[in-house]
Amino acid sequence: MLKEHTREQIQKAIYEVLSENLFVPVGVSNRHVHVDQATCDILFGKGHGLTVKAPVKQKGQFAANEKVDLVSPKGRIEGVRILGPVRSANQVEVSLADARALRLNVPIRDSGDHSGTPGITLVGPQGSVTIDKGVIVAARHIHVPSDLAKQYGIVDGQIAEVDIGGQRGLRYKNVLLRVREDFALEMHLDVEEANAAGLKNGDFARVIL
Missing domain, CATH: 2.40.40.20 (Barwin-like endoglucanases)
Known part of the structure; x- marks a missing residue:
């Protein structure tokens, strides 16, 4: 009887710990890019739709087959994957090491907070687009x-x-x-x-x- 009571106490304690945590x-996110449709058209051709390489955990989002090069005045990173689908605004997410390689002063920001962020040039197979802001290290x-x-x-x-x-x-x-x-x-x-x-x-x- 004592053993059964002890077992119940242990199970209750475990449940309480798990429920409180x-x-x-x-x-783990590597560097990636979000693009709007107008930018996608320039980079990959008019009317181009991003194609799915693999879905990611967040609903409706995916790693696209399409990649671009990131070009700053003093640096370049090639083959950066786009995360789909197309968005309402362009955004480039890099690490602090990437920022140093590009020689850009990139702030740590929440997604979508582009105030005071640097721009960059996106180079695709059909054209290039220079954005005046939107490069962040994601918080x-x-x-x-x-x-x-x-x-x-x-x-x-x-x-x-x-x-x-x-x-x-x-x-x-x-x-x-x-x-x-x-x-x-x-x-x-x-x-x-x-x-x-x-x-x-x-x-x-x-x-x-």
């Missing part, structure tokens, strides 16, 4: 579906910390939580951030709320 899968963030956000009391724009275990364990600070109904739960890190903790796609991290 939010574990999220990690998605580390977590996509949270609305139902899960409600369960954990998370609001859009909230800032959290994230713990990583293992031999290269660390704690990420200033992690932006983004909430939307159609989001799939996933933490987005760039390659440099992931390498610092020895993370790969599909690993799990614990959110400190």
Whole structure:
């Protein structure tokens, strides 16, 4: 009887711990580009539609077969993949190391926040487009579906910390939580951030709320 009671207590304690912690899968993002349709037309030809190489976790999004070169006044990175579908605005997401290679002063920003960001030239097989802004180092963030956000009391724009275990364990600070109904739960890190903790796609991290 004592053993059964103890077992129930242990199970309850485990449930309480798990319910108070939010574990999220990690998605590691390499440098990539978002383009609007007008830019896509110039880079790849009038009326060109981006073609799917592989879907990504977020609904309706995919890694496209199409690639472009990034050209700054003092640097160049070739073969940068486009992430589809086409967007309402152009955006280039690079790492801090990429920014140094391009010799650009690139700020860390949330997606879509282009104020004060540098521009760059996108070179495709059919033409090139120079954008006057939109190059960012993406702020580390977590996509949270609305139902899960409600369960954990998370609001859009909230800032959290994230713990990583293992031999290269660390704690990420200033992690932006983004909430939307159609989001799939996933933490987005760039390659440099992931390498610092020895993370790969599909690993799990614990959110400190």
